[in-house]
Amino acid sequence: MDFFQIHKDSLVADLHCDTILQMNRGYDFSERHDSYHIDIPRLLEGGIDLQAFACCISLFTPEGKRFGKTDGLVKCLIREIEKHPDKIAVGRTASDAREIIASGRIAALLAIENGMAIENSLENLEYFHQLGVRYLTLTHGKSLDWCRSCSDSENDPAGLSEFGREVVKTMNRLGMIIDVSHISKASFFDVLETSSQPVIASHSNVYSISPHNRNLDDDQIRALAQNGGMMGINFWGDILSPKFTEAASPIYKKYLSELNDIDIHYSDDMDEDEYHRRFAFLKPFAAEVCAAAADVMPSATSVVDHIDYVVRLVGPDYVGLGSDFDGIYIPPSDLQDCSQIPNITRELVRRGYSENDIRKILGGNFMRVFGRVCP
Numbered sequence: 001m002d003f004f005q006i007h008k009d010s011l012v013a014d015l016h017c018d019t020i021l022q023m024n025r026g027y028d029f030s031e032r033h034d035s036y037h038i039d040i041p042r043l044l045e046g047g048i049d050l051q052a053f054a055c056c057i058s059l060f061t062p063e064g065k066r067f068g069k070t071d072g073l074v075k076c077l078i079r080e081i082e083k084h085p086d087k088i089a090v091g092r093t094a095s096d097a098r099e100i101i102a103s104g105r106i107a108a109l110l111a112i113e114n115g116m117a118i119e120n121s122l123e124n125l126e127y128f129h130q131l132g133v134r135y136l137t138l139t140h141g142k143s144l145d146w147c148r149s150c151s152d153s154e155n156d157p158a159g160l161s162e163f164g165r166e167v168v169k170t171m172n173r174l175g176m177i178i179d180v181s182h183i184s185k186a187s188f189f190d191v192l193e194t195s196s197q198p199v200i201a202s203h204s205n206v207y208s209i210s211p212h213n214r215n216l217d218d219d220q221i222r223a224l225a226q227n228g229g230m231m232g233i234n235f236w237g238d239i240l241s242p243k244f245t246e247a248a249s250p251i252y253k254k255y256l257s258e259l260n261d262i263d264i265h266y267s268d269d270m271d272e273d274e275y276h277r278r279f280a281f282l283k284p285f286a287a288e289v290c291a292a293a294a295d296v297m298p299s300a301t302s303v304v305d306h307i308d309y310v311v312r313l314v315g316p317d318y319v320g321l322g323s324d325f326d327g328i329y330i331p332p333s334d335l336q337d338c339s340q341i342p343n344i345t346r347e348l349v350r351r352g353y354s355e356n357d358i359r360k361i362l363g364g365n366f367m368r369v370f371g372r373v374c375p
Contacts, residue, residue: 013363015232018327037325056113070117159186198228203322232322
């Protein structure tokens, strides 16, 4: 089979990127760049038909400013997309997205990463839905009082609060996709128990391959499949490969204070020049990680290893792609940006996947969920 033709003929969807943070600093994503991971020319080059853009604010954003900060990011994203109506447009429903793609343009899916954005208000949730947001990641690297994070509640039996269950039910009613990436195992099962619609894990990997709290274990993957949902495989080396994590760990420790500074100022308002000045350490940091982990660098084969595992466990209908581009510092060796996504298709063909199953994995599985929740 010709992998390039299969890729070209498939609807390709990437369920998660953080590029809006760069756009908010003045990054012009209509031009091709060598920096960052995503722009319109490289999306087209990589054959990506649907790109989800996640608006995420710093975990350290104080209460009372979270809604407004997120609102500003979503509106910035909409403005930037509307500047290029011949290349990209917001898809509010699966039908919208298919029409946009059929016209030769990229369908943009508006998303919010971290339920702190709604500031414990169902009215704020409805506001974001009216604005065009179609999926919400319930939490991120820190627990909310209504949904626990996998990052700080590993031994905490608490899951969703009653308000958390109301968030899930309201999203079902509105037609918003629930994203369970980043949430604790107890919260995960509470979501599946509460939701009347399929859910996604937009950018999570397989725990049995890489035992990291960000990843889903076999019970979770089976439950996600039974729910009719799906997961998007993340390109972040730390949750793709334990060998990479082990090799890179000393460099992470060396740069720990600088990396924590990024977390604190993750969504600060600053221009591109200030960003590059403040975080100039990222280039030497990445170079040192790549040198230390040269023999175990993740690649497209690593991504497909996770896809393979899910397919063997529950079948080919419940897995896709969730790159986390522009939210990861060191992408896989042959997935340096979105233009190289066809390397995943190449590897799927090499491993003997049928054309039908490849189409499902590249985008069909997500479009099934999108069509069910947002027809």
